[in-house]
Amino acid sequence: MTADQIIIHVDMDAFFASVEIRDNPALRGKPLIIGALPQERGVVATCSYEARRFGIHSAMNIKEAYRLCPGGIYMHGSYEKYRAVSEKLHEIWNEYATASEYIALDEAYLDVTESAGGWERACGFAREIKRRTLEEQGLTCSVGVAYSKTAAKTASEEKKPDGYFEIPSAEEYIRLIIDRDVRVLYTVGAKTAEKLNRAGIYTVRDIQTRQDEIIRTFGKQGLWITRMAFGIDDRKVSPYRPEDAKSISREITFQEDVSDFGLLRDVILLLAISVERRAARVGLYGEGVTLKLTWSDMKSITRSRLIPSTRSAAVIHEEAVRLLDQVPRRPVRLVGAGIYHLTGENGRQIRIDDLLPEIQEEQQDRLEAALSDMGRRYGLDFSGNLDRIFHGETLYRTIEYMRRHR
Ligand SMILES: [Mg+2]
CATH class of the missing domain: 1.10.150.20 (5' to 3' exonuclease, C-terminal subdomain)
Known part of the structure; x- marks a missing residue:
């Protein structure tokens, strides 16, 4: 058979959980839930297959997960570690492809049309990718080989976990679905x-x-x-280019240095909303949050933290404030907040916004509560004036007003 394109879709099985289990065999066979802890606000990032048997899944509210499985092991993710593993995985996968498109840390489309030169060899590549991923990284993945991106993704899901499946033509794809x-x-x-x-x-x-x-x-x-x-x-595998991995951030320089970290927290909330709006306009999400500070002596620091993909202002604010709480309290001249490791609408590993409208609503509620509380403290009406505040120079003037009336 001759396909115009031959595409492999690789998807790691329960990636974050599998990495933790690989590194700590005592976790094997147990319901392991990576994400927020039960007493925190947040969601499940990934969970082991044992946890899935309790009905737990990615993007589920952590409270709901705990209700389903109070005996599970709950852990924060170590996203730096996952990213490092992901880079090693990409190195293996890239050897087989003329173009690689990374959808998330643990998932990629590989264009093997030319490198394989034919269907049989492409299937050989796919099996080799599975074997090497296990041998070299100690992790299982599911792999689909198909004539299109959509079919390749369907194929990799077909026999998950540790799956392998082929869909050589549109006819076979339709027959399947x-x-x-x-x-x-x-x-x-x-x-x-x-x-x-x-x-x-x-x-x-x-x-x-x-x-x-x-x-x-x-x-x-x-x-x-x-x-x-x-x-x-007939979408092509569009290769990842480093220049695409830009960030979206917003920063503000104060007229006078600020030593009041409470004010900084409030300012970060407005910056986070601005970042959310920009990200929404271009249809992007971030897998990391950054905080930037310039001290009164002009020295700058940047702190960052990897998170499950989001563009929620509430989450950006919380994560940036968490970073702020870890830096020394010195007079601040500039503060910035942003997201980085950007992914598109379809590239999100955890589609919190689509999958869980209640999480989205809860984030919105939190944001509105924080805004109205802040408005009361400064005598400003934020919720009614958001569009105006983020237009032009108004954000700057608003923040300066807050600084003076704190
Ligand atoms: Mg996966």
């Missing part, structure tokens, strides 16, 4: 699925049958969904 829930299609998230279900569309077959109606109702997205339902996806 035709009677499955619409959510099997890439880009059909919970919200879109709900809309489709309301229209009586539950399976891929329903999409095929009612394609005209779907395109009419959903426009461009509908066109995309119906193409997917027919197995049409």
